[in-house]
Amino acid sequence: MSELQSLVEETVQVYRDRFGSEPEWVAAAPGRVNLIGEHIDYNDGFVMPMAINRYVVIAGGHCEGAAANLYSVNLDDAAAVPLDATARPRAMHWTNYLRGVIALFAGKGYVVPGFNAVVQSNVPTGGGLSSSAALEVATATLLESATGITMDPVEKALLCQQAEHEFAGVPCGIMDQFSSVLCEQNHVLLLDCRSRTFEQVPFMNEDVSVLITNSGVKHELSDGEYALRRKQCEDAALALQTESLRDVNLADLLKQKDAMDQTIFQRAHHVITEIARTIAASEAMKTGQWNRLGQLMYESHESLSTDFEVSCKELDLLVKIARKTEGVIGSRMTGGGFGGCTVTLVNSEHLDDAMAAIAAGYSAETNIQPAMFATHPSQGAHQVAMTAAAS
Numbered sequence: 001m002s003e004l005q006s007l008v009e010e011t012v013q014v015y016r017d018r019f020g021s022e023p024e025w026v027a028a029a030p031g032r033v034n035l036i037g038e039h040i041d042y043n044d045g046f047v048m049p050m051a052i053n054r055y056v057v058i059a060g061g062h063c064e065g066a067a068a069n070l071y072s073v074n075l076d077d078a079a080a081v082p083l084d085a086t087a088r089p090r091a092m093h094w095t096n097y098l099r100g101v102i103a104l105f106a107g108k109g110y111v112v113p114g115f116n117a118v119v120q121s122n123v124p125t126g127g128g129l130s131s132s133a134a135l136e137v138a139t140a141t142l143l144e145s146a147t148g149i150t151m152d153p154v155e156k157a158l159l160c161q162q163a164e165h166e167f168a169g170v171p172c173g174i175m176d177q178f179s180s181v182l183c184e185q186n187h188v189l190l191l192d193c194r195s196r197t198f199e200q201v202p203f204m205n206e207d208v209s210v211l212i213t214n215s216g217v218k219h220e221l222s223d224g225e226y227a228l229r230r231k232q233c234e235d236a237a238l239a240l241q242t243e244s245l246r247d248v249n250l251a252d253l254l255k256q257k258d259a260m261d262q263t264i265f266q267r268a269h270h271v272i273t274e275i276a277r278t279i280a281a282s283e284a285m286k287t288g289q290w291n292r293l294g295q296l297m298y299e300s301h302e303s304l305s306t307d308f309e310v311s312c313k314e315l316d317l318l319v320k321i322a323r324k325t326e327g328v329i330g331s332r333m334t335g336g337g338f339g340g341c342t343v344t345l346v347n348s349e350h351l352d353d354a355m356a357a358i359a360a361g362y363s364a365e366t367n368i369q370p371a372m373f374a375t376h377p378s379q380g381a382h383q384v385a386m387t388a389a390a391s
């Protein structure tokens, strides 16, 4: 049985125990890992994420009354959430992600019926793998079943992003929610964040594994620094007299170097080179040039560390160790930064040894045993057929 099937079965069982009936709907939505194209979504460029085999699963069914009665298995906590468009977030509460999606659904004029639901997740939290986007997208997917409405996927992802902005207070770009909605098994998503169009690029090479390594640290400055990076990119675009860094080429940036504030120049330098790297990476993947892809990942990390300054010593150390490890093709920090995870491409035949070597090297210097898992490009959000859930 797959990890997702077990998670579904467990969640359905908790629903039965708690509410005394079979759930009518089950929704699943994955976390994501970004292979390349970091801090690019809010700069109108290209990103290349894939869904990971870690999911949020929600089992639900109708109930009397105008509320959603929610139970989180992970937190062992129950809460009732209103179903109308006027709902507001509660300070630092786990239900905010669901509250936001429900309120925005209602705001579109969709009538959400009263329902019971059990939520369970195996997406690691706080590691930059988009556990919150997975929760929002799973909620939207459950609501599609509950209301009988099928949303346009782009509209659904944007609604979930809005929930993150307004109910979790995080000014994220579009990558995480789009990944959770749109990713397909055995494919990475090449997403053009300006036009919101995308291409599914096949990734079917069993000889290459995607390894996720959690540094085990999350530096507190991450929220404020994220907003600051967005502002600095806007300032850079202003200094370059353009609406978006997407429209600037490297030669034009270099001509302006002396006239620009040095920090703002560095931010723009990362964005412009990273967009080019992401396009090159998609070509490398399409043509099976894995070493080229790996090289671009190392360059991406270097640029995030020195130009964009969103890495930290733990992430730099993980990449440095990976680079010296036999079988590793490429490695970089992934997600917003200041801690969280690295993503590493490894020759599958060396995977076990590489995991052991990276863990040993990292814990020798930090005393942290990193959580690690290998994943493959997984299926995006979907409704789980009830026959599958009940079997």
Ligand code: GLA
Pocket: 034, 037, 038, 039, 040, 041, 042, 128, 172, 173, 174, 175, 176, 335, 336, 337
């Ligand atoms: C976070 C945000 C995304 C994206 C990444 C950096 O994950 O939620 O929108 O900006 O950081 O690439």
